[in-house]
Amino acid sequence: GNSVTQMEGPVTLSEEAFLTINCTYTATGYPSLFWYVQYPGEGLQLLLKATKADDKGSNKGFEATYRKETTSFHLEKGSVQVSDSAVYFCALSYNSGTYKYIFGTGTRLKVLA
Amino acid sequence: DVKVTQSSRYLVKRTGEKVFLECVQDMDHENMFWYRQDPGLGLRLIYFSYDVKMKEKGDIPEGYSVSREKKERFSLILESASTNQTSMYLCASFGTAQHFGDGTRLSIL
Numbered sequence: 241g242n243s244v245t246q247m248e249g250p251v252t253l254s255e256e257a258f259l260t261i262n263c264t265y266t267a268t269g270y271p272s273l274f275w276y277v278q279y280p281g282e283g284l285q286l287l288l289k290a291t292k293a294d295d296k297g298s299n300k301g302f303e304a305t306y307r308k309e310t311t312s313f314h315l316e317k318g319s320v321q322v323s324d325s326a327v328y329f330c331a332l333s334y335n336s337g338t339y340k341y342i343f344g345t346g347t348r349l350k351v352l353a
Numbered sequence: 354d355v356k357v358t359q360s361s362r363y364l365v366k367r368t369g370e371k372v373f374l375e376c377v378q379d380m381d382h383e384n385m386f387w388y389r390q391d392p393g394l395g396l397r398l399i400y401f402s403y404d405v406k407m408k409e410k411g412d413i414p415e416g417y418s419v420s421r422e423k424k425e426r427f428s429l430i431l432e433s434a435s436t437n438q439t440s441m442y443l444c445a446s447f448g449t450a451q452h453f454g455d456g457t458r459l460s461i462l
Binding site: 281282285286289329341343345346 | 454
């Protein structure tokens with residue numbers, strides 16, 4: 241079946257460090273892939289997305305590339321800030337016509353000043 | 354921007370009560386979703402709706418029902434609240450991606 245696996249957290253980094261959060265997926269067909277961010281006490285916000293192989297999604301300095309050969313969609317940022325501290329969710333949308341998503345369990349990022 | 358509004362940020366109810374969680378979206382989206390979020394389990398789909406009066410069960414529908422009488426409003430109902438339904442509840446609607454409300458943190462005492 242379809243599934244998303246994210247690296248366990250928390251991930252703790254110093255300000256200006258490089259960030260990678262790993263996400264791999266299992267899916268039949270050609271899913272779309274997403275990263276969402278959840279700040280404390282809030283709902284999920286769409287951070288970026290990619291709809292086909294080799295697409296790169298980017299937003300607010302974050303990037304992720306849809307790698308079909310490795311079934312991965314790793315989130316990266318070159319220089320994190322304290323304000324990036326949040327929980328990050330990887331998700332896939334499989335082509336069922338219902339627009340249902342499957343979410344990973346989330347990775348908590350803590351950025352220290 | 355898509356706006357998804359959940360009626361309450363925090364709610365405290367008692368065991369056995371019937372609980373209504375309301376969600377409204379302003380973009381005329383057909384598809385709407387209810388999730389619960391628990392530590393270590395991520396988001397789990399409870400129910401979704403793909404049109405007015407149309408609904409389908411998600412992965413964990415037991416103990417819940419939903420109502421979609423108008424396109425913009427999707428309600429989640431806990432028929433008889435139990436302590437294991439204490440959780441964060443998130444509503445989403447689908448445009449080009451799923452867009453979420455701020456969530457309702459529900460405590461059942």
